[in-house]
Amino acid sequence: MTNKVRHVLGISGGKDSAALAIYLRDKYPELDIEYYTCDTGKELSETYELIDKLESYLGKKITRLMAADQSSQDPFDHFYHIYGGYLPSSNARWCTKKLKLEPFETFVGNDPVVSYVGIRGDEEREGYISKKSNIQSIFPFRKNIWSEDVISKALKNENIKSLSEIYKFQEGDKASRALEIIEQPISSKFTIQQKLNLLLDNDTKAFNAVIFEYLNTSSYPLANEQSFPLIENDEILVREDIFKILRESGVGVPEYYEKIEFEVEGKIGEYARSRSGCYFCFFQQKIEWVWLYEQHPDLFEKAIQYENAKDGFTWNQNESLEELKQPDRIATIKKEYVNRKKIATKTGLLSDSLLDDAEEEGCAACFI
Numbered sequence: 001m002t003n004k005v006r007h008v009l010g011i012s013g014g015k016d017s018a019a020l021a022i023y024l025r026d027k028y029p030e031l032d033i034e035y036y037t038c039d040t041g042k043e044l045s046e047t048y049e050l051i052d053k054l055e056s057y058l059g060k061k062i063t064r065l066m067a068a069d070q071s072s073q074d075p076f077d078h079f080y081h082i083y084g085g086y087l088p089s090s091n092a093r094w095c096t097k098k099l100k101l102e103p104f105e106t107f108v109g110n111d112p113v114v115s116y117v118g119i120r121g122d123e124e125r126e127g128y129i130s131k132k133s134n135i136q137s138i139f140p141f142r143k144n145i146w147s148e149d150v151i152s153k154a155l156k157n158e159n160i161k162s163l164s165e166i167y168k169f170q171e172g173d174k175a176s177r178a179l180e181i182i183e184q185p186i187s188s189k190f191t192i193q194q195k196l197n198l199l200l201d202n203d204t205k206a207f208n209a210v211i212f213e214y215l216n217t218s219s220y221p222l223a224n225e226q227s228f229p230l231i232e233n234d235e236i237l238v239r240e241d242i243f244k245i246l247r248e249s250g251v252g253v254p255e256y257y258e259k260i261e262f263e264v265e266g267k268i269g270e271y272a273r274s275r276s277g278c279y280f281c282f283f284q285q286k287i288e289w290v291w292l293y294e295q296h297p298d299l300f301e302k303a304i305q306y307e308n309a310k311d312g313f314t315w316n317q318n319e320s321l322e323e324l325k326q327p328d329r330i331a332t333i334k335k336e337y338v339n340r341k342k343i344a345t346k347t348g349l350l351s352d353s354l355l356d357d358a359e360e361e362g363c364a365a366c367f368i
């Protein structure tokens with residue numbers, strides 16, 4: 001392992017990773033970030049357009065990683081045949097592993113790597129990310145920029161003494177409050193999450209500085225760095241901020257996020273796609289399949305061909321795409337969607353779009 005730390009950022013084609021690239025370039029230009037994207041061969045054309053625009057904004061190349069790049073087939077089809085024509089599903093997600101994670105791990109090799117991940121401050125997920133020990137994930141949009149494993153190691157009761165020693169070098173009321181919190185052991189009545197929240201709420205920057213110093217004694221990639229500008233970051237970015245960054249930079253929001261009006265039995269609704277990734281991704285909602293059928297009929301037909309290639313295999317668990325595309329079924333999906341959205345808006349239980357919520361389902365490697 002060399003000691004030179006590489007800083008990398010994966011561009012999925014989604015809005016969050018694109019906004020993160022812009023945000024870090026503008027706010028922390030001193031970070032020498034390598035950008036990459038994992039191309040499955042099955043992305044929407046809007047994704048490729050976004051990557052091109054982003055490349056010119058960043059003024060840097062975005063390395064295209066393709067699994068099985070010696071194959072005569074595109075990455076997805078290559079592995080689809082190796083897996084005997086079994087379509088991937090949420091229970092058998094060979095696609096993310098083979099088409100995203102493995103090419104990324106080959107790209108970074110054994111170098112110490114800090115990988116920036118665009119999970120937002122309004123999301124509750126860690127995502128499907130590499131667990132290799134030479135890769136450390138950082139989440140700049142969240143209040144807690146550190147990964148779960150770093151926090152669970154750092155805040156272990158046996159580290160109370162060493163963290164207190166680090167905090168002792170800080171001054172002021174906040175420092176003495178931080179010491180009180182640090183000295184309270186984790187127990188069934190005081191969870192690690194509560195302790196973390198109290199420390200972050202007390203003084204985020206001080207907490208980050210303490211964790212960075214703690215990491216010096218670890219084998220994490222950041223132990224090789226003398227300084228790390230992100231410890232000064234206490235901003236929390238949510239969905240609206242992401243759209244603002246994309247629009248203000250001129251890069252723009254990927255076309256498929258833009259809502260399109262439809263009419264069903266005299267009612268008006270709106271649909272869009274909520275995620276990047278393969279056009280046939282099994283994580284998409286029924287209304288997104290309808291969007292694909294109406295906005296990209298050629299791709300919808302290609303998705304059907306995969307279902308027809310092997311008996312009993314469908315992208316959705318309970319219906320085939322042939323069934324889904326029937327006019328009655330499409331009208332039902334649209335009606336249900338409009339009604340659910342109406343109820344959600346009325347009760348205020350959900351945010352302004354059901355698609356916003358559906359977005360949470362999926363994986364960090366594909367959709368952020």
Ligand code: SF4
Pocket residue numbers: 040088093095096099100276277278280281282283363366
């Ligand atoms: S976008 Fe969906 S189908 Fe494509 S690799 Fe990711 S999880 Fe698999």
